[in-house]
Amino acid sequence: MSKFRDIFRGRPKYVTVRSQSEEGQGSRRELPDGLWTKCEGCGTPIYHKDLAKNLFVCEKCGFHHQIGARDRIAQIVDDMDAFEEFDRELWPANPLQFPDYEKKTQADREKTGLSDAIMTGKGTVGGYPAVLIAFDFFFRGGSMGSVVGEKVTRAFERATEQRLPVIAFPASGGARMQEGIFSLMQMQKTAWAVETHSRAGLLYISVLTDPTLAGVYGSFAALGDIIIAEPKATVGFAGPSVITETIRRPIPPDLQSAETVFANGFIDRIVPRTELKAALTQLLRYHAPVHSQRV
């Protein structure tokens, strides 16, 4: 257990609620424990602890509130204290010298406690060891720049070496614009990492969470052996506003909802968050013979 992780241990647990900022990326409103918060789906005030207990899904309307990478992994692994985080020493650079980029990543770092929009590592899920990849939408809209691409790639590489399955939870607006062409190239890197893992005969489950868009959907996220989505998650390539501007007429509101994408044949199954761990465990059990069993 590293010192780094110990520091997080004493932190208050937050509910993280999305609000659209200027860049169309999420910003995190942090609400302390012991308070009431309004459901984003139906507006019902919910005692925060109850919302957290129900994995940030509204019991009344079923709305799935967005959660950060750390919360996501904590919901899935058997023991967060035993979770072995990968590559947390990788931090973003500013290869294009894009104005204000360092300032923005610094602010998001303070907000999320992450060096970039992702947390990767190894843990057990229902007793089965697995490599987990969780995006954090509250860090630059979960966008994939060099750090995110590198961490996804390394996670698949480690899983290949250790013969482990991978479960990925993308939550991303797409590529990281401020890293320009370097972010675009992460699409190739991650797609090829998936393929190498796949050629070793190992399982990759992609769990599409709200939103999974553009360069992230158009690379590793769409390449799972099994593709699951959370209810109502936005899933697509082009952003809805860009489509509207291009075709100059309104688009069907549910065009990119997980339910529509499922009906179009691109998702295996929609699984509510409260049933997600059980579903993943079930799938890991079916594939256990091909994977390494040591933890």
Added chain:
Amino acid sequence: MNGVFEWEKPLVELERRIEELQAFTVKEGIDLSDEIATLERKAESLRRQIYASLTPWQRVMIARHKERPTTLDYIGLIFDEFFELHGDRAVREDAAMVGGIALLDGRPVTVIGPQKGRSTKENIRRNFGLPHPEGYRKAMRLMKQAEKFNRPVISLIDVVGAYPGIEAEERGQGVLIAESIRCMSALTVPTICVITGEGGSGGALAIGVGDRVLMLENAWYSVISPEMCAQILWRDTSRAAEAAKLLRLTAADLAEFGIVDEVIPEPLGGAHRDPEKVAAAMKEAIVRHLSALDGLSKDELLSARHEKYRKIGAYTVRTEDELVRLEEARAEAEAPGEEEVHTD
């Protein structure tokens, strides 16, 4: 002045005056060669001055010039023969993506690339060169066919981006782009990509994974178009010129970053000024790179390709001490310390 950019107008004016004087000489039999020579020197210096300092946005505009050679123009100029193949064998034919078998100095190769139209009518038929998922599926089919018959793949790229349309989304363009990137990464035959005009985001990368990536001097290649970048940054697409500068999307930038292996020069003013010359330079470069790749075994080819792409990324590596120190500072700034009590 059709097809002339604002910044070229003084030069084009001067060129016209020279032509007028030449015509006058012929017509009236008066020797004006001194005057003409002076003007020609002036024109030459103006030409160098204008084109030596093109801004990134001016290059984007040249890349979009309506007379800029298209994929099929280059195919006609570079290859001895071209046999176009159609259809994705699943949904439909997509005229925004062309492909087929061509002869490069007598050698069969597979060529693919997005195709823009010249007229409005052709542009509608070709969806302004923006492929639907079927276009990527067709490209993949032809690339796999190339692999089967052990012929190289040449990809000519000129696409502003993935198509933001309802049907493209309904038919899973994200999935097709991901699959195409994977397919191209895995090809066991040499692949050479040339960005000839616009290289826009995932739409370009889907057919842009190559053992060699070449780029024309005035082409652009970026994760996002300048207009969309300006829209995100300032909610104002009219500031695209500023965004173009920030994105570092020129051929020179990408060569500096190591993303592009070679920049192919264009005539002053752009490829439309002399398509034959540009095509000849492209052909020379393609043949040269292919002959270097021909010497590699399939394994060598694949590992060289994967090493090349595996390295791409710009990040910093922090020490454990740094991580702890920064996290302590952050925790202190937040400073609640208690599990249950927290105030912002």
